[in-house]
Amino acid sequence: MPFKDTRGLDWLIVTVLPESDFMAKINQSIRTTILLCIAALLLGIAICILIARWIVKPIVSVSQSAKALADGAWNQTVEIERSGDLGELARSFNQMAQQLQIAFAKMQSLNQTLAQSETRLQKILESVPVGIVVMDATGRPYYANQKAIQLLGKGVLPSVTPEQIAEVYQLYVAGTDRPYPTEQLMIKRALNGEQASVDDIEIHQGNRIIPIESWGTPIFDESGNILYAIAAFQDITERKQAEKLLAEYNCTLEQQVAERTTALQANEAELRGVYEELRLQEQELRLIADALPVLISYVDANRCFQFINRTYEVWFNRSCDEILGNTVRQLLGEAVYERIEPYINQVFAGQTVPLEAEIPFPDDKRCISGTFIPDFDDNAQVRGFYSLMTDISDRKRAEHTSILEERNRMAREIHDTLAQSFTGILLQIGAAAQVLADDPEATQVHLEMIEELARAGLAGARRSVSALRPRLLEEGNLESALHRIVAQMRATTDTALICETQGIAYSLSTEVENNLLRIGQEALTNAIKYASAGEIRVELVYNETQCILRVKDDGRGFGVGSTPLSGGFGLLGMSERAERIGAQLTIQSQPGQGTEIIVTINRE
Structure with a gap:
């Protein structure tokens, strides 16, 4: 700094300091500032990187999952627990991935089904005896089955254009050497949307000529555009030969027809006479069928009446038009039909079925005996059946009357035999009582006469009882009689018959054993x-207090509640016999589950 005073001093004052003393703290501050700036910069960069990674990480996760989905890994999900756009993006991505998984599973299933269908279709196409060629919308073939390759002599040639088909596959107009016009080929017409067939094409394979018949079918998409066309063709060599033979035969036939026309004209009057005779015979047969007091009908596979005679009109009090076309169920009613339905099922199974049952008619109940005869077609299948039914009500009443008369006769015989014997015994006892005191020797004569009358009455009673008692019971008890019946029936049927006895057999009264034997015989016969x-x-069980007879089969059974006792199965007779001896009759049966008949009686 300058310095001047009054005395004339003009100085320049200079202060000199070492630079190190002056700049030391400044340099230290500068270095500290630079280090702090670098540290702040590094810290800021690290924080920015972390923030960027935190922000970019879910986006990268979405990107990686999207790439994995693109590579076929369908089970990708994004776990982002954020709100806002990224969270919404993650949820949308997960939903999209889930839908893609479902769609891919469906697509795999559809592809598998499509592959199976394609395999089956290809097997079917390869097995059909018809040549099949498929062409795309441009007219180039891309499939031919083995029959087509065999007939054409070549396989699929994708490079062939529609204009080259006739030339490449040697297709000619039948009977000429002219190539078949391309526009007339069925595959070409099918590509134009036309569906038709032709039979004037020949395939030339060397020295061999194969006439074929061809069909063309276009296949459209949903918009009506042609996707591809199918041509089917078959070898008609045999048919052409047959047509040739037929043409030759027609020529011959025309000559023969011309020759025989005259003969036919001459025989026309004779044929008319034969026709008239046949018509008369048919009329006579119809009159005979209508005159017979028998139900004659034909029922078709739908169980509808197609033919009936006049007896149907009389018995059912309906006209022929009212019956024909109706089913058996409609004519007979539900209750009667359920009873005879098993027999109808048997005849449709191919069996000739006899029937005996009581059926209600408009005028009265009739006991009928009939036969169902199956009608077979050419394939041995039952197409219907003939029904012949006769009214046997009078015969049944006569049998019932005959039984009553026989019972009355036996009652009279027993009465005459025993009553006379016991009357004589009483008279001889009275006479013996009178002379007993006076003449003992005469009493001995009367006693001998009483003994003789008693023996005669006993012999007559035994003869009457023997006439009423089954012969099987004469030779033993109920157990042995049942075994003999089963043994006799084994020789007449293929059904396995088993007869068993449980417990120790004991004797029952004659009436009880007789009725039990008849019930068992009836149940066994019906089965x-x-x-x-x-x-x-057949089981016979001897308990201490009861005797049980059981007849069980594994047959078709029937509805117990829907079958009346008078249904033609002997149920009424069994019920009456059980009631007569004080026994309990139980019938257990269901359709298709067999039948079990149980008779229980208390031991005397």
């Missing part, structure tokens, strides 16, 4: 006749 069973088991 053999109607049940169509594989096994029938």
Whole structure:
């Protein structure tokens, strides 16, 4: 700094300091500032990187999952617990991935189904005896089955254009050497949307000429555009030969027709006479069928009447037009039809079925005996059946009357035999009582006469009882009689018959054993006749207090509640016999589950 005073001093004052003393703290501050700036910069960069990674990480996760989805890994999800746009993006991505998984599973299933369908279709196309060629919308073939390759002599040639088909595959107009016009080929017409067929094409394979018949079918998409066309063709060599033979035969036939026309004209009057005779015979047969007191009908596979005679009109009090076309169920009613339905099922199974039952008619109940005869077609299938039914009500009443008369006769015989014997015994006892005191020797004569009358009455009683008692019971008890009946029936049927006895057999009264034997015999006969069973088991159980007879089969059974006792199965007779001896009759049966008849009686 300058310095001047009054005395004339003019100085320049200079202060000199070492630079190190002056700049030391400044340099230290500068270095500290630079280090702090670098540290702040690094910290800021790190924070920015972390923030950027925090922001970019879910986006990268979405990007990686999207790439994985693109590579076929369908089970990708994004776990982002954020709100806002990224959270919404993650949820949308997860939903999209889930839908893609479902769609891919469906697509795999559809592809598998499509592959199976394609395999089946290809097997079918390869097995059909018809040549099949498929062409795309441009007219180039891309499939031919083995029959087509065999007939054409070549396989699929994708490079062939529609204009080259006739030349490449040697297609000619039948009977000429002219190539078949391309526009007339069925595959070409099918590509134009036309569906038709032709039979004037020949395939030339060397020295061999194969006439074929061809069909063309266009296949459209949903918009009506042609996707591809199918041409089918088959070898008609045999048909052409047959047509040739037929043409030759027609020529010959025309000559023969011309020759025989005259003969036919001459025989026309004779044929008319034969026709008239046949018509008269048919009329006579119809009159005979209408005159017979028998129900004659034909029922078709739908169980509808197609033919009936006049007896139907009389018995059912309906006209022929009212019956024809109706089903058996409609004519007979539900209750009667359920009873005879098993027999109808048997005849449709191919069996000739006899029937005996009581059926209600408009005028009265009739006991009928009939036969169902199956009608077979050419394939041995039942197409209907003939029905012949006769009214046997009078015969049944006569049998019932005959039984009553026989019972009355036996009652009279017993009365005459025993009453006379016991009357004589009483008279001889009275006479003996009178002379007993006076003449003992005469009393001995009367006693001998009483003994003789008693023996005669006993012999007559035994003869009467023997006439009423079954012969099987004469030779033993109920157990042995049942075994003999089963043994006799084994020889007449293929059904397995088993007869068993449980417990120690003991004697029952004659009436009880007689009725039990008749019930068992009736149940066994019905099972053999109607049940169509594989096994029938007869069991006789002797308990201390009861005797039980059980007849069980594994046949078709019937509805117990829907079958009346008078239904033609002997149920009424069994019920009456059980009631007569004070026994309990139980019938257990269901359709298709067999039948079991149980008779229980208390031991005397």
